[in-house]
Each structure stands twice: as structure tokens, then as C-alpha cells.
Amino acid sequence: MRSFRWVGLFLAVSAAFGFAACGDDEGASQFVPGIDAGSNEDATDPFATDGQNGEAAIGTLTIVPLDQTVSVTYGQAPPTLTYQAFVDGALVSPSWSIDRGELATIGVSSGVFTPTGNLGGLAHVTASYLGKTATTTVTVLLNWTQNGDPSAGDAGGGVGGYGGVGGEGPGGAVSQQVVTL
Secondary structure (H helix, E strand, C coil): CHHHHHHHHHHHHHHHHHHHHCCCCCCCCCCCCCCCCCCCCCCCCCCCECCCCCCECCCCEEEECCCEEEEEECCCCCCCEECEEEECCEEECCEEEECCCCCEEECCCCCEEEECCCCCEEEEEEEEECCEEEEEEEEEEEECCCCCCCCCCCCCCCCCCHHHCCCCCCCCCCCHHHHHC
């Protein structure tokens, strides 16, 4: 039992001397990839930490374009929009997400935004990169024109009425004169 205590004490003292020998002397240079040996600056080291929880010390994450409006014509192929993210002006590859999946999809790695073409509304697009996030809005406008019932020749009647819910159903197309009014 005593020999284990001596071994434990020996290991603790050895570790203390080892850590002391590895300590940073004032003025001693450290090797950091991409940094001059004489420099004490870590701004160009992408893996530098901010000293808090080991998080990467990166600058401000921004998204381009900001606050967009996309017009979709119902029944046609929807337009796409490509988002990009930057950290202090340098292009980065974040993870992309959207909070309203019923309005659009966004490529997780590509940032390509594609409306579903079925709904309009406001969504938030978010970029996440090295623990930082940036968010912008996008409004999807749905353009849909309907002029009467496309199947006006078929009243949809029969047993149960129009579509099984009773009633006579929608009327035929409205004249251009009425549409203009």
C-alpha cells in the first residue's frame, strides 16, 4: 500500500515539473501555422480560440443578400436565390437552414433557396459557422390568377352536389370587362 503512495507522489511531482517546463516564457515564440515565428498575433490562424470555452475566435458572420423578396407565379417553375456567407469579408461555407419549410427549401451546404411555389409568406434564413449564426428574412410572394372554374362546362354536380358538399359550385369565367373593373 505504501509503495502505491510513493508511486503516486512520484507521478504527481513529475507531472508538475513537466508542466512547468512547458510553460510560456515571456518573449518566447510559439509556432502557429501561417504566422511568422516572431509574431504573437493569431488573427490569421483559423483555429485560434477566444479563450472562452475553446470557441473559435472568428469575426462577424454576415449573409448576402439581405431581406429579399421572391415572386413566384403559381404553376410555373419557381425562381431560385443563392445565399453566401462571409466572415470579415472572406467567403465561408456555413450550414444553411430555414424556419418555414412549407414556403421553401434551402441547400444545407449550397445556400440555394427554392420556393415550393404553393404558399407565400415570410421566412428566416440562417447561416451557422464555427458557433456563430447570422439570420436574414426572405418574403415569398405567390402570384395566382384564377378566373372562374376551369371546369365550368362540368358543374360538378351529381349526388351530393358540387364536390359532395352540396350547392351549385363555382360559375364560369368572368369576362375581361368585369376583370378590368
